Each structure stands twice: as C-alpha cells, then as structure tokens.
Amino acid sequence: MRAISKDRAINRIQSNDAGWRGKELRHRIGFPVLVLVLLMTTGCWDRVEVNDMALIISAGVDMKDEDEIEMTVQVFIPNPASASNEGNGGGQGNVYTMSSVGKSMADALSELQKKLPRFFSWGHAKAFFFGEELAREGLSDEFDFLFRDIQTREQSNFFICKGTARQLLESQVDPNTYETLIKLSQKPVNHSSTMHEVEELLSAESQSFLLPVVAPATLITNKAKKQILTVEGMSVIQKQKLKGFLSPEDIMGVRLLRPKDLGRNITMTQKLDGGNIVIKIMHTKIRLYPSIENGVWKMRVKLTLDGNVIQNSSTINIAKGNDAMRRIEEPFNQAMKEIMLHTLHRLQTEQKADVVGFARAFHKKYPLIWRDKKGEWTSIFQSMEMQVEVDSTIQGPGVANIPVYQRRGEVSDE
Numbered sequence: 001m002r003a004i005s006k007d008r009a010i011n012r013i014q015s016n017d018a019g020w021r022g023k024e025l026r027h028r029i030g031f032p033v034l035v036l037v038l039l040m041t042t043g044c045w046d047r048v049e050v051n052d053m054a055l056i057i058s059a060g061v062d063m064k065d066e067d068e069i070e071m072t073v074q075v076f077i078p079n080p081a082s083a084s085n086e087g088n089g090g091g092q093g094n095v096y097t098m099s100s101v102g103k104s105m106a107d108a109l110s111e112l113q114k115k116l117p118r119f120f121s122w123g124h125a126k127a128f129f130f131g132e133e134l135a136r137e138g139l140s141d142e143f144d145f146l147f148r149d150i151q152t153r154e155q156s157n158f159f160i161c162k163g164t165a166r167q168l169l170e171s172q173v174d175p176n177t178y179e180t181l182i183k184l185s186q187k188p189v190n191h192s193s194t195m196h197e198v199e200e201l202l203s204a205e206s207q208s209f210l211l212p213v214v215a216p217a218t219l220i221t222n223k224a225k226k227q228i229l230t231v232e233g234m235s236v237i238q239k240q241k242l243k244g245f246l247s248p249e250d251i252m253g254v255r256l257l258r259p260k261d262l263g264r265n266i267t268m269t270q271k272l273d274g275g276n277i278v279i280k281i282m283h284t285k286i287r288l289y290p291s292i293e294n295g296v297w298k299m300r301v302k303l304t305l306d307g308n309v310i311q312n313s314s315t316i317n318i319a320k321g322n323d324a325m326r327r328i329e330e331p332f333n334q335a336m337k338e339i340m341l342h343t344l345h346r347l348q349t350e351q352k353a354d355v356v357g358f359a360r361a362f363h364k365k366y367p368l369i370w371r372d373k374k375g376e377w378t379s380i381f382q383s384m385e386m387q388v389e390v391d392s393t394i395q396g397p398g399v400a401n402i403p404v405y406q407r408r409g410e411v412s413d414e
Contacts, residue, residue, distance in 0.1 A: 053078065054118035057095070057175050060165025061142055062131035064101050069134065069142075071108035072099040072166040076175060077118065097170050105145045122152045126178045128195075129165035129214065130158070135235070135242035143240060147199055154196040157185055159214040160235040160242060171216055171227055181229040185212045205359035205370075206377060208238040210254070213245060238353035238378075253343025256303060256336055257286065257356045267310065270331045275313030277328055279394060282307050288361040292369060297380050299358055300387040303336065308396035318397040325394045333390040340388045354381045 055076040064070045078093040098115060102108030113120060128146065130139060146152060159181075161168050172178075185193075193201075193211050201209040213233040219226050234251055236243040246254065255266065266281045282305075289300040309318055309328075318324050347353060359377055363370040373380065 052118055053121050054116055055121050055124045057124055058127045058129065058169060058172075058178055059125060060129035060131065060161075060169050061105060061134055062164045062166055063134040063137060068101050068103060069105065069108060070099055070101050070166060071105055071112065072097065072169050073109075073112060073120075074169050074172070074175075075116075075120070076124070095173055095175055099166055105142055106149070125152050125156050126182060127157050127159060129161050129168055131164045131166075132160065132162050132242065133164075135160050135237075138241045139237075140240045143198070143202065146195065152195060154194065154199075156195045157182055158193050158195065158198055158211055159185070160211050160237075161214050162245075168214065168216065168229070172229065174226075174228075177228050181214065181231070184231045202240070205363050205374065206238075206354040206357070206381075207240075208236070208353035208355045210234045210246075210355055211237055236347075236351045236353050236355060238351070243351045243353050247346075249339060250343045250346055253339045254356065256284075256340050257301065257343065268307075268332055268335065270328070270335060272328060272331060273314040273316050275315065276311065277309060277314055277316070277318075278311035279307040279332060280310045281305055282395070288358065290358070290361045290365050292362075292366060296385065297362070297383075298385040298387070299361070300389070301340065302389045302391070303340070304391045304393075306393040306395050307332075309394060309398045312398065325397065329392050329394050332392050332394075336392070337388050337390045340390070341386065344386050344388075348382050348384070348386075352378060352382055358384075 055078065056073050057076050058074045060072040062070045062072070074095060074097050076093050076095055098112055100108045100111040100115070102111055109120070130142065134142075193209065198209070198211075201207070211234070212231045213235050214229050215232040216227050217230040217232075219228055233248075234246045234254070236246065267278050268281065269276050269278045284303065284305040287302045287304075289302070291298045291300070312318055316324050316328065318328070344356075347355065354377070358381065359374075363374075
C-alpha cells in the first residue's frame, strides 16, 4: 500500500509539473501572437478613402521668374461606383487641370492642395513635363524633390517640351493620351528615360543623357479632330541642364553610335546609278577603343552591321552572290561614317555633352587615370580625337528583281 501511494504521489507531481510547463509555454507563445494581432489590426489607420482622393496623372513645371516656378497638375477625380448609378457613369471620373506658383515644387504643391478638398495621390502619375526655359536654367531642384519626397512610381516618364508645360497640359483632356505617349517613348528609337533610369544616369560618369521631346499632334477620327501628345525629337541634358535639341540627322548618328537604340525598321537610302537603293538595318555591333597616349585622349569607334535591300530603283542588277552586292556596301559605309562624325562634332562643339558613353569606356580601361581626371571630362571630351570605322554587309537582295523600265512604267519595243 505504501509503495502504491508513493507511485501515485510521484505521478501526481509529474502531472502537475507538466501542466505548469504547458501553461508557461502557452503564455510564451500567446503573448507575441497577441502583439502581432494588435499590430495587424492597426494597418489601415492612415487609409484614405476614394471619396477623399485626387489622383495626379501628370505634372508640368515651368519657370515663372528668377525666384518662382509654376507647377501644373492634371488630376483625375474618381466617382465612387454605386448600385444607384451603375450603367450611368458609375466608377468613372473627371479630369481637371490646375496651376499654382511657388518658390519650389513643394510650395506650389501646397498652394494647389489649398484649392482642392481632396488629398493628392502621386501613385498614378505617369508623366512629368519640364518647360524649355526651366530646363535651360537647370532641373536639379525639381529632380531632387521628385527623387527625395513624393511617392511617385519609378516607371514614371520624364519629358522636355518646347514652350511651356502648362500650355501642353491644358490642351489635353483625355488621360488615355498619356498611355499612347508612354508607349511611344518606350521605343528604343525614342530613348525612353524613366524616373529610375534618370536617377542612375545622374550618377554616371558623363552625367549626360537624352530626354524625349514631346509636342501636341492632331489626329482625325470619325471626321473629328483630336489632339494627342507625341514624341517629336530628343533633347540633350548635361549636368541636369538642357543643352539643346538634336536634329534628325544627329538622332540617326546617336542611334548608330548606340546600336541598342536603333530599334526596328531603320533604313538608309543612297542615290546610285540613276535611282535609290534602300537597305534595312538588321543587326549592329559597336566597339569602342579608348586610348591615352602622351596625355592625348583618343577614341576609335568601329561599327559593324548587316542589312537587306528593300528597294532598288537604280540600274544596278542586285542578285544574291553578285558582285553588285559588294559594290553598294562602300557607299553606305561612307554615308554612315559621315553621319556619325558629324554627330560627334556637334556633341563636342555645340552640345558639349557625352551622351554616347565614351566616359564609361575610359573609366573601365584607365581606372586610375579616370579617378584623377573625371572632373575634367567635359573639356577632355570637347577636344578628343575621334576616329570612326564602318563595315557593312548587304546580305539579302530582296525577293524580286524587276527590270528598271518595267518599274518605271515604260514599255519595251522588243
């Protein structure tokens, strides 16, 4: 009996001990879980309802005077969907354009907020436009504000406009216009510059890059005119200032110097033997050979490409494997070489900006020299010796080889 009572006592003690440990374990686990639940329940404390939001879809900044800027925003005011107005515009909204003046973008935005009872939201901002006068004075303050403070999307696009950004935005009432503009700017030939890309380029070796130039254009749909925005060219930005605009020939030169920007359907035309020969550039490759000899900085550029003939109105009989294919390559080589040299000369003497990436090539090959000379790069680039080589291969003559007199509508007497 004593042995049985002793065993029971031991079992009771062990049971009590296990129960105490279980309670302690539950307390240890339960307290963090309780804290986590409390934190999760406060996750919507700063939520702003749709009824209280004004969605900024685009913004423009202009120079007002020496000490002030004018900021123009285009906002979308959503109408909350409801059962009572379903099918009658429920969930739609209106677009409004507003402008205000301030010492900075932050001041101007504060003044704009006073005019509207809803809170501005930058999460839907798709495009930022900078007026020409402001861009020539410098965009450092505007870039700093956009990168530092507001919650914009990194995929928002930057544009330069000739004239004022306010006039440009006031001419637009359809938010879908910006979707079209952004699609155009994302083409390689237009050299898209998103907020994320610009932020990286500002810290690159040359601190020079291109921004698309936007302008209004008119379309006719259902016999009615509609104004949209389109990309009409490229601008040169150097150390956050607008240096100028590229001509169509210069844009072609930059594309050849930066083949990744060529895109599709790029053609070259040459007048030969009484007609035009047009080739379509298919593949390209660029090689940069930087050198520093006795303190003289030089750059040799070699472009190799291949293309196909897509039009031939000359008397040259182009056939695959024919020597005529080799004959037309040299004129195209010379033409592209002249375009590239002309573009480089303009960049050195007028724009004074390295937008083709020569600084990075020197940095990679001569890191120690670059460390000491990077502050002098602008002057070095302006006086640098340039050498350009082009090696093209015409691979395809096209499908048809129609005699010239038949193409011109002439009748043969034979």
